[in-house]
Amino acid sequence: MSRKRRMFDIDVPDMDGIPVGKAPDHVVPGRRGPMASAISENAESLRERQAAEDSIRAENDRLATEYVELKRAGMIVDRVPLDDIVTDRLVRDRKAGPDEDLAELKDSIRDIGLSNPVRLERRADGKFELVQGMRRLLAYRALREETGAALFDAIPAGIGAQEAQAQVSYRRMVDENLIRKDISFAEMAILARRYAEDPANDCPEVSEAVAVLYKSASYTKRSYIRAFAELVTRLDKVLQFPEQIPRNLGVDLKRRMDGDDGLVARIATAMRAEPGRDGAREVEILRGFLTASDGTLPAGKTDAAKPVKARQAKTTFQVPVDTGVAKCSASAGRLEMRHDVDFSSVDRRSLERAVAAFFAALEADAGSDSSE
Structure with missing residues (x-):
């Protein structure tokens, strides 16, 4: 028994009448499943994390570059062992010999530390050449010898590259010394x-x-x-x-x-x-x-009509006392004494007794000399 095919008539609209490229008036958004939402949120989180990491890495690179530049310029302070510091290249402007004021510098370093780091230049052999801070270096060496404390084994220092010409290093040393009143x-x-x-x-x-x-x-x-x-x-x-x-x-x-x-x-x-x-x-x-x-x-x-006025002789000396060192200057009819004490705050009667004792001691010494 044979089957009969059913034939249907389909009306196909004219293609020319169909608008091309026109968006439908209303599109129903497709529903996203839970898995799709989770994947999308995870991808967004990864993008934000990557952006944050890129920003941090760029900031670290900038800071590292700045640090290297500052270190090369000697503006980063390191602690350098005293035994690694040499003074071979530059001739110092300080006269060799004992420094009477070095004790004050040592006391200051011992009490509050070094306020101003020394300046060094890095040498090819791994040593460091001193440019600025000879007295500070001497004070540290003396403190290490006197105390044996590990604190004074190394000194705070700004380290720069060694200058090709010694003239530049001399200028660095001299320019610092020009502002010193005691040079x-x-x-x-x-x-x-x-x-x-x-x-x-x-x-x-x-x-x-x-x-x-x-x-x-x-x-x-x-x-x-x-x-x-x-x-x-x-x-x-x-x-x-x-x-x-x-x-x-x-x-x-x-x-x-x-x-x-x-x-x-x-x-x-x-x-x-x-x-x-x-x-x-x-x-x-x-x-x-x-x-x-x-x-x-x-x-x-010649100018014989204008005689030269003779200057008075002056003697300077220092006297160690319990509170430090008193610096004195003596001349004809005058005695000056300088010490880190506010004498205006001292009771007047105490000052009078001290001055009277001073003259009594002078008279006693003069009497003993004459009796001899």
Whole structure:
């Protein structure tokens, strides 16, 4: 038995009548299952986490680059072992020998630590060359020797790359010292001489060395340094305490030497006659050659009508007391005493008793000397 096929008529609309590209008026959004929602939320979370990690990584890279740049510039402080620090490259402007004020610096470091780190340059052999902070380094070495504490085995320091030219390192050292009130013109002049004497610096003239090293100083100050450089050169083997020569005395002596060829020999003779002199006595001897004038001025002219007024001799000394060190200065009819004490807050009667005891002690010493 055969099946009959059923035929249906289908009306197919004309294709030309169908709009192309037209969006339906209303689209029912498809429903997302729980799995699809979870996957979408997880992907969004991963994108946010990746963005946060990229931001943190970029910030860390920026900070690391900044840290490296600051460290190369010597602006990051490290603790450097004292045994790794050398002082070979630069000639120091401090006179060698005991430093009377080093005790105060050690006390300060022991009490509150080092306020200002030293500056070093990293050498190729792993050592560090000192540029700034000689007294701070000496204080640390002394404290390590005295106390044996591990705290003083290393010193806070800013470390930079070693300069190709020593001149730049000298400038760093000198510019810091220019702001110090206790650096003398003689010490600055001696440094300029030694700089000029070093063939590696290619600067044979002392005047040129002064211009190079003390470029930051005023013209007047550089002229004083040049005057002291000539003074210490002429009296090189004679002076024992050139750092104690006041500015005006040194400049006046140099001018007097320019007009008096025999002055250097007379000063040398006077100095050799007192080999055991101290700094104050040496300054007193030098002043004598200005006050005991023969009427000849530095320019070669004479002025007999205007006698030179003699200056009073002055003795300076220090007295250790329980609260530190008292710095004293004595001259004719005058005694000055400086100490870290507010004397205005001390009771007047206590001051009177102290002064009376002082004069009583002087009179007792004078009486014992006369009886002998």
